[in-house]
Each structure stands twice: as C-alpha cells, then as structure tokens.
Amino acid sequence: MTRFATQTVIxxxxxxSALGVAAQDRPAFCEPTPxxxxxxxxxxxxxxxAPDGNVYCEGLLRRPIALPPISVVSVKQDQAGxxxxxxxxxxxxxxxxxxxxxxxxxxxxxKPPMFALDAMNRVKFDWRTDLIAKWQPDWSNxxxxxxxxxxxxxxxxxxxxxLRNGAGxxxxxxxxVQSKTPIHLSTALxxxxxxxxxxxxxxxxxxxxPTKDTWTTTIPFARMKSGVYRVTFEExxxxxxxxxxxxxxxxxxxxxx
Amino acid sequence: MSNPNQGxxxxxxxxxxxxxxxMARKRTALADxxxxxxxxxxxxxDSLERLSKLKTILxxxxxxxxxxxxxxxxxxxxxxxxxxxxxxxxxxxxxxxVRTTRVRxxxxxxxxxxxxxxxxxxxxxxxxxxxxGADEVLPPIVGxxxxxxxxxxxxxxxxxxxxxxxxxxxxxxxVAIPSDSPLTIAVGVAYAAESRGLVLEASGSKPxxxxxxxxxxxxxxxxxxxxxxxxxxxxxATGNNLVLELFPANAxxxxxxxxxxxxxxxxxEDSGHSSILGGLAFIKSGGEAGVPLQPSDRLTIRSAGxxxxxxxxxxxxxxxxxxxxxxxxTLQLGEDSPRNLMxxxxxxxxxxxxxQLYATLSALAALWLATRRWWESSK
Numbered sequence: 001m002t003r004f005a006t007q008t009v010i011x012x013x014x015x016x017s018a019l020g021v022a023a024q025d026r027p028a029f030c031e032p033t034p035x036x037x038x039x040x041x042x043x044x045x046x047x048x049x050a051p052d053g054n055v056y057c058e059g060l061l062r063r064p065i066a067l068p069p070i071s072v073v074s075v076k077q078d079q080a081g082x083x084x085x086x087x088x089x090x091x092x093x094x095x096x097x098x099x100x101x102x103x104x105x106x107x108x109x110x111k112p113p114m115f116a117l118d119a120m121n122r123v124k125f126d127w128r129t130d131l132i133a134k135w136q137p138d139w140s141n142x143x144x145x146x147x148x149x150x151x152x153x154x155x156x157x158x159x160x161x162x163l164r165n166g167a168g169x170x171x172x173x174x175x176x177v178q179s180k181t182p183i184h185l186s187t188a189l190x191x192x193x194x195x196x197x198x199x200x201x202x203x204x205x206x207x208x209x210p211t212k213d214t215w216t217t218t219i220p221f222a223r224m225k226s227g228v229y230r231v232t233f234e235e236x237x238x239x240x241x242x243x244x245x246x247x248x249x250x251x252x253x254x255x256x257x
Numbered sequence: 258m259s260n261p262n263q264g265x266x267x268x269x270x271x272x273x274x275x276x277x278x279x280m281a282r283k284r285t286a287l288a289d290x291x292x293x294x295x296x297x298x299x300x301x302x303d304s305l306e307r308l309s310k311l312k313t314i315l316x317x318x319x320x321x322x323x324x325x326x327x328x329x330x331x332x333x334x335x336x337x338x339x340x341x342x343x344x345x346x347x348x349x350x351x352x353x354x355v356r357t358t359r360v361r362x363x364x365x366x367x368x369x370x371x372x373x374x375x376x377x378x379x380x381x382x383x384x385x386x387x388x389x390g391a392d393e394v395l396p397p398i399v400g401x402x403x404x405x406x407x408x409x410x411x412x413x414x415x416x417x418x419x420x421x422x423x424x425x426x427x428x429x430x431x432v433a434i435p436s437d438s439p440l441t442i443a444v445g446v447a448y449a450a451e452s453r454g455l456v457l458e459a460s461g462s463k464p465x466x467x468x469x470x471x472x473x474x475x476x477x478x479x480x481x482x483x484x485x486x487x488x489x490x491x492x493x494a495t496g497n498n499l500v501l502e503l504f505p506a507n508a509x510x511x512x513x514x515x516x517x518x519x520x521x522x523x524x525x526e527d528s529g530h531s532s533i534l535g536g537l538a539f540i541k542s543g544g545e546a547g548v549p550l551q552p553s554d555r556l557t558i559r560s561a562g563x564x565x566x567x568x569x570x571x572x573x574x575x576x577x578x579x580x581x582x583x584x585x586x587t588l589q590l591g592e593d594s595p596r597n598l599m600x601x602x603x604x605x606x607x608x609x610x611x612x613q614l615y616a617t618l619s620a621l622a623a624l625w626l627a628t629r630r631w632w633e634s635s636k
Binding site: 069153154155187189191198199200201230232234235237238240241242243245246 | 380382395396397424425428430431468470472473475487488489490491
C-alpha cells in the first residue's frame, strides 16, 4: 500500500513538473492558463513561431467564467466589408504608431470556438493563417487589442493602439464594449493626455455586437491631433451614470508628425 | 415437634417484626391471665417494658436509614440541578440587532470580489467623497498625494431642481476588494459640515480599488442645445489601506452598506471604546425574549463558523447592523465584569423540550411522594 502511494506521488509530481515546464515554455506576454486546463481541445493554445522567427502564442482557450465590469474589449481601425482570413496564407496585422516599443497584439474570439492569439512585435505582425482560418476566420468575430506601455508625466499607462487586418489605414476607430448587464451608453468622453487640452464629449450610438453581451460603435478621430486620449463610454448624467473602464487610446495620423 | 419451615421464615423476618410478634404474644398472655383473675407478675411487666424499649430503639434505627436515603436522593437531585444551571452550552445561535456608530468586520475567505454600497446594481450618488490612503490614483491629476476629494458639481444656473442636482452628483460605481487574501473593513459614521455619511476603511495585504465617476462641465464650444454639457470622468483609487468617506446626495434616504456578507469576526468598538448605541441580542437557546444592549455595553462575540451580516444600513447618521451567527461560542456583555450571555444547560433543555421538562419534573415529584407513602404504610 505504502509503495503504491509513493509511486502515485512520484507519478503526479512528474506530471505536474511536465505541465509546469509546458506552461513556462510560453513567453511572458502569453495567457498564463495552465496546460492542464487546455486538455481535450483540438488545437490548444500553445507557443508558435511566426515566419519572421518571432515567438508568439496561438490556439484555442476555454471560455473564462467571470463577471467583468463594463469594459472596452476591442479597438480596431474601421474596415469596410467582411474581412476573412483565407487558409494557408500569411496574414498581417498592422497599426499606426511611431514608438520603438513593441506592441502586444491580443486577439480573442467573441464566440466559440475560443480562438486566441498573443504576439509582441514592432510595426506589424505576420503569421500563418492555418489555425485562425480553421477556427475563427471572420475578423468581425474577433476582439483585437494592441497594447504598449508608455510613461506620461511620471505615470505608466497601457496605451491601446487600434489594429487593422492587412495593409492600409483609417482614422475611424471601431470600439466593442462588453457587459453582462444591459447598458445604455450614449456618450464617449475623450480626454486628451498628450497634448493636454479640453476634454470633449461625443454622442455615440451603439449597435449590437457579435454576441448578445457586446455592443459596437465607431468614432472618427480624423480631426483630432495625434496623441494619447483617455476614452470613456458612459451614460448621460441624467441616467444612472454607468461608465466603462477608461482606455488610453494612442491616436496617430499616419504620415503626419 | 417444631416445623423447620416455620423457623426458616422466622429467620427471614426483620427483627422489628419479630419483636412486635413477641410483644403481642406477651400482651395476649397477660390479658388471658387477668381474665382468669391472676395478677401480672413483675417479671412479665419488666419483660414487656424491655421489649417496648427495644422496639423503640430498633424503630429509631430504621427511620435513620430511610432519612439517609432521602437526604442522599435530594443531594443528588440538587447537584444535578445546580450542574445544569451552572454549565453552559458549548455553542448557540444568536441574532443581533445593533445600533452603532462603528463596526469592524473581518471578511471570510470565500467572498465576492466586488462590494457596492447601495442595493445591488445601484450606483451610489454622493454629495462628497473623500479618499485617503490611496497608493495609486488615476488620473493622477485628481490626487497628487494619497488623498483627494470629489464634490458634487454645482450648476451655474439658478434654476436647478433637486433632480438636476442629483444628476451632477459624484458616482460611486464600485469598490473592488481582493478575493484571495484576508481583509478587514471598518464601517463608521463620517462627519462633515451639517451632514453625516459613511466611512469605509479597507485594510488588507492586497490592494482594494474604488471607482468613482465625477461629473465635469465641458468646454464653452459645447454650449449649443444638442451638445453634451456634462460628462462623467472616471476616477480610480487603489490602496492596501484605503479610507473612503462617502456623503450621500440624499441624506434622508436609507443607505444599505452591505447585505448578506459572511464575516469571521465582528467588533463594535471605536478607539478602544464600545460603539454600541442600543439594540437587542436574541439568544436562540436562551428563551424567547431578547437581551437589551445598553449604550456603551461592550459586546464580545466569537463564533466557531462564519457569521452572516444580513444587513448593515446607514439611516440618519446611525448604523444599524443585523447579524445572524449560528455557532456562537462566546457571548459576553459588559465592561469590567462582563455578563456571560451563553445559555445554561437548564435553559437549553427548557428551550428545546419545555413540555417534556415540566412533565418529567412532575412525574419525579409524584413518584417520590408515592414511594414515601408506600414506605410508611409498609411499616
């Protein structure tokens, strides 16, 4: 009996060590989900190598069980028409930013199967479409965030850089807000951090998003100067006063200083 | 020839009974002699007198044994009753209704990560909010140091209705607490000029976060009729020892601070003194009536399991706590020589089985009286 118990403990220890090593195999910017939780998935989220040799993570994750606050989960450059990822090609995500700092590209599927991708690149990110074309080929069903850190006035912020599927550029940004409870957001408060000018409130209209707990809206930023803006979507003051967690948007007009 | 069975039965008889029989025989002999005109001899009379004295002595000895049994029985009964009245139950269920100025709660490990003062889903409208002990404030311009203050915006127009005034109030949207580390929350009454509010102090090894929405006026260029005149600017404060002083926009309305929150410890004290204003303690095993709590009574309550704060409300500058504790092990009330409110075993039996207790006591008394009567008649 004692021998059996000892063997069991050794076996479990070896398994745990192996799982730990597998999870540690991923870069720090990837999702820290233990491999043990990804068992049974057809293409589990794992470390991959992009055509340019950079390491990134891609695959299927399990749907998180949580009740997050009202938050902006996707910021993309507005693109007309359906945008699909064809199989066996090299896709490209681009953004407009002049910083030498790398951008953390984070893609999450809105609906099952829960495709996920995390990469850390400068200027753009290219990768093979084998997995995304199979599991979530529709760009509109994917939440996309480009995040990089920046110090402004002694404070470190996580700036959100709008992403785009493929080449091109648009100054209209498409935002997706996720909330488990019904929301009636009607205003976007845009507060400039850099350059520091007067805040501005823009009336917005949200349309239903890809899932029942998501809403989407588009704001044109063409007339705004390049800089960093704190963007908060909110109800009017005459309503309850719900607001999203603010995001710090990096807006840059490409080709302009 | 004598009957051996007769002798055996004589040996089995008690000495007192043999003596009585002997005296009866002597009396009969004397009576027969007197009937025949023979006067009783001095020896017969002496013999009868000696037998009578002997019977008295033996009878007294027999009564002494019975009294000992009676005293022993009464002593045992008395000791059992004293034991039941002195020994206290190891744990009991208690309900508390307490009016207080401050209460300190230690939250259990299993809890929600979000605490929203006010009813669930309601955003609290505040006239004023003071925050201190913040390690990080966003945007930083709001709180240059660890403290800052948010105030309800005052409309520049004279014709501001009450409803408009509430629209411009500061919003408390969320207080997020760490769900995986110990946390203590002290709730008290905050004081400001001509108003009372709520003070929340969250202390733990991991930071707590409070999210506010401050109404700000927008620039003059937005003065057209369709333009948005005001917006809500989010302010976030994070800290391990975060202190929030919240003054509701409508002071008359009852404010529910917490509802159905599990705590491992609850203390009603402020700077080492009792903070109780009054209330009642309902001890489930100790009878129907509640024990009144007097102002400044020091209440000590400890429990073997989690206690449930059913409701903590702020009404007109006074906190009211309603607490249910199913497994209280210590319940004391008082300052220097506290009164133990834990019920005795007798109270517990009387509470659990009142009819059975009185029926058993009545049956025991009746049995005792019947036994004594039978004992006396058997002589």
